[in-house]
Amino acid sequence: MPIVIEHLNYVYMSGGPYETHALDDVSLTIEDGEFVGLIGHTGSGKSTLVQHLNGLLLPTSGTITVDGLNIADKATDRRAIRRKVGLVFQYPENQLFEETVEKDIAFGPKNLGLDDAEIARRVKGAMRKVALDYDALHERSVFELSGGQMRRVAIAGVLAMEPRTLVLDEPCAGLDPRGREEILGLIRDLHRDTGATIVMVSHSMDDVASLAERVIVMNHGRVAMDGAPREVFSRGAELRAIGLDVPQAVLLADKLRERGFDVPQGVYRVEEIKAVIEGIVGKGARAC
Amino acid sequence: MLNDITLGQYFPGDSPVHRMDPRMKLILTIAYIVGVFFIGNLPGYLLALAFLYIVVRISGISFKYLLKGVRPLRFIILFTFILNLFFVQGETPLIDIGFIHITREALRNAIFFALRLIFLVMGTSVLTLTTSPMQLTDGLERLLRPLQKIHFPAHELAMMMTIALRFIPTLLEETDKIQKAQMARGADFESGNLITRAKAMIPLLVPLFVSAFRRANELAMAMEARCYRGGDHRTRLRELKYTRLDVYGALATVVYIALIVVEGRLLG
Ligand SMILES: Nc1ncnc2c1ncn2[C@@H]1O[C@H](COP(=O)(O)OP(=O)(O)O)[C@@H](O)[C@H]1O
Ligand SMILES: [Mg+2]
Numbered sequence: 287m288p289i290v291i292e293h294l295n296y297v298y299m300s301g302g303p304y305e306t307h308a309l310d311d312v313s314l315t316i317e318d319g320e321f322v323g324l325i326g327h328t329g330s331g332k333s334t335l336v337q338h339l340n341g342l343l344l345p346t347s348g349t350i351t352v353d354g355l356n357i358a359d360k361a362t363d364r365r366a367i368r369r370k371v372g373l374v375f376q377y378p379e380n381q382l383f384e385e386t387v388e389k390d391i392a393f394g395p396k397n398l399g400l401d402d403a404e405i406a407r408r409v410k411g412a413m414r415k416v417a418l419d420y421d422a423l424h425e426r427s428v429f430e431l432s433g434g435q436m437r438r439v440a441i442a443g444v445l446a447m448e449p450r451t452l453v454l455d456e457p458c459a460g461l462d463p464r465g466r467e468e469i470l471g472l473i474r475d476l477h478r479d480t481g482a483t484i485v486m487v488s489h490s491m492d493d494v495a496s497l498a499e500r501v502i503v504m505n506h507g508r509v510a511m512d513g514a515p516r517e518v519f520s521r522g523a524e525l526r527a528i529g530l531d532v533p534q535a536v537l538l539a540d541k542l543r544e545r546g547f548d549v550p551q552g553v554y555r556v557e558e559i560k561a562v563i564e565g566i567v568g569k570g571a572r573a574c
Numbered sequence: 575m576l577n578d579i580t581l582g583q584y585f586p587g588d589s590p591v592h593r594m595d596p597r598m599k600l601i602l603t604i605a606y607i608v609g610v611f612f613i614g615n616l617p618g619y620l621l622a623l624a625f626l627y628i629v630v631r632i633s634g635i636s637f638k639y640l641l642k643g644v645r646p647l648r649f650i651i652l653f654t655f656i657l658n659l660f661f662v663q664g665e666t667p668l669i670d671i672g673f674i675h676i677t678r679e680a681l682r683n684a685i686f687f688a689l690r691l692i693f694l695v696m697g698t699s700v701l702t703l704t705t706s707p708m709q710l711t712d713g714l715e716r717l718l719r720p721l722q723k724i725h726f727p728a729h730e731l732a733m734m735m736t737i738a739l740r741f742i743p744t745l746l747e748e749t750d751k752i753q754k755a756q757m758a759r760g761a762d763f764e765s766g767n768l769i770t771r772a773k774a775m776i777p778l779l780v781p782l783f784v785s786a787f788r789r790a791n792e793l794a795m796a797m798e799a800r801c802y803r804g805g806d807h808r809t810r811l812r813e814l815k816y817t818r819l820d821v822y823g824a825l826a827t828v829v830y831i832a833l834i835v836v837e838g839r840l841l842g
Contacts, residue, residue: 301639301642302583302639303583303585303586337754340758342754342757342758365760365762368757368758368759368760369760372758373755373758374758375751375754375755375758378755380748380751380752380755380781380784380785381752381755381756381759381777381781382781383776383777383780383781383784393756393759393760393761393777394759394760397759397760397761397762398760429784443759444758444759447759447760
């Protein structure tokens with residue numbers, strides 16, 4: 287069942303000197319199995335929005351229903367919602383605390399009250415999904431790992447709860463290009479293999495362009511655009527006006543058009559622009 | 575939840591109270607609090623309230639906001655109230671049922687003690703709300719400087735306070751984030767008995783300590799990279815200066831203290 291957000295408002299530190307209206311009348315529906323990219327510059331309210339999806343923050347006004355359950359309802363078991371909607375925070379490696387990798391990943395399933403055999407199965411499954419070698423790593427201390435590995439352990443910790451919706455807040459922040467590719471790759475595989483709903487927050491257009499089936503653009507706590515990537519990325523001037531860029535492929539397509547080449551509208555993926563360029567230079571170039 | 579703490583928070587502004595010298599504000603706040611502890615009757619507390627109210631009005635902070643700062647301490651205040659109520663000895667019994675003995679003196683004591691605590695919190699809140707942490711520690715360092723003659727580490731103390739104050743919001747924010755991250759993994763910080771609750775803190779405290787130590791390490795390196803060697807021969811960007819405002823503030827406080835003393839003599 288979908289996640290339905292209606293007229294959501296959220297105010298931080300209401301009444302104080304630093305009162306911030308972080309979300310302003312946000313209405314959205316996230317359907318099952320979608321891959322949503324949520325973009326916006328820093329402070330646009332992305333993190334605040336995603337923390338509502340599993341009831342960590344409750345609306346100042348407006349409603350959110352997950353599987354037909356209103357998260358703000360007193361009768362709603364918020365832990366049940368957190369089992370449906372897994373949230374990976376920004377810099378999730380900061381939340382690691384256990385002695386070993388295995389124990390840390392088992393923290394979530396243990397809180398769900400599962401039995402040992404099921405916990406073990408889930409830990410192994412989650413480590414496989416994030417491409418960590420169980421045999422080599424499960425007894426290692428989390429604090430001995432590399433940055434990229436720690437991040438993957440943290441993601442595995444959420445995956446082990448087997449949520450049907452996975453929300454990732456800037457999963458690639460602070461990683462080198464290779465680490466970024468790895469994380470993006472495993473998110474893509476996860477979506478493809480399990481059909482899970484994915485909401486990925488990012489301020490990198492290229493990350494979103496390479497994965498998302500739907501792009502939501504936030505600006506000053508409001509939804510500025512919402513649609514298919516092809517459609518959103520064709521509105522380059524508007525994106526630039528709110529401090530965002532278009533993906534590199536779109537930039538390149540624009541430049542080529544300026545030079546008089548015939549590039550079809552709506553090109554936004556690296557593979558697409560690659561095909562276009564190959565078309566321009568002719569088949570012979572591919573051999574090089 | 576963590577947003578409710580107003581004590582120690584700075585409310586930027588440009589009122590006369592904001593512009594006073596932090597040293598003077600520190601001294602006057604201490605005078606005010608000491609004064610409150612000597613008040614012995616209700617009209618006296620009304621005077622204290624009136625004085626505080628006027629200062630708050632001048633500072634442009636809403637009085638409600640100040641009252642909000644007392645809320646987190648309501649249990650401590652209630653606790654001392656009850657403690658005083660039951661354990662202060664007195665002569666005129668008010669209630670005397672079974673093992674409960676409450677005397678008129680005890681009630682009086684309990685009320686006054688609670689009032690003193692409330693005024694203590696509100697008084698210091700006015701100071702911290704109108705003085706930036708930087709100014710506050712600057713003022714404190716200058717006030718304590720004479721003690722350096724007897725090897726009291728005034729500068730070091732002030733520096734430690736500055737750093738602590740600087741990192742309180744950061745640590746609160748971090749606590750909030752880690753707590754939420756663990757809650758997203760199904761952690762429960764709210765239910766269970768004392769032992770399960772204490773255990774539930776481990777997933778919060780370990781990451782918090784790890785990050786606090788990392789931050790401390792980074793800060794130490796950054797300070798060393800900028801050649802920090804302690805207080806000797808350090809010049810400052812902003813020198814503190816007393817102005818006419820400070821004289822007015824001091825006069826107002828002296829008048830207020832005099833009023834309390836006179837009132838105490840007449841009625842107490
Ligand atoms: N814990 C908090 N307390 C107070 N204000 C906050 C807090 N978290 C975020 N904000 C404010 O809310 C706004 C939206 O922030 P956030 O949702 O973190 O944006 P983003 O994730 O898009 O960078 C910002 O103005 C930010 O300063
Ligand atoms: Mg964010």
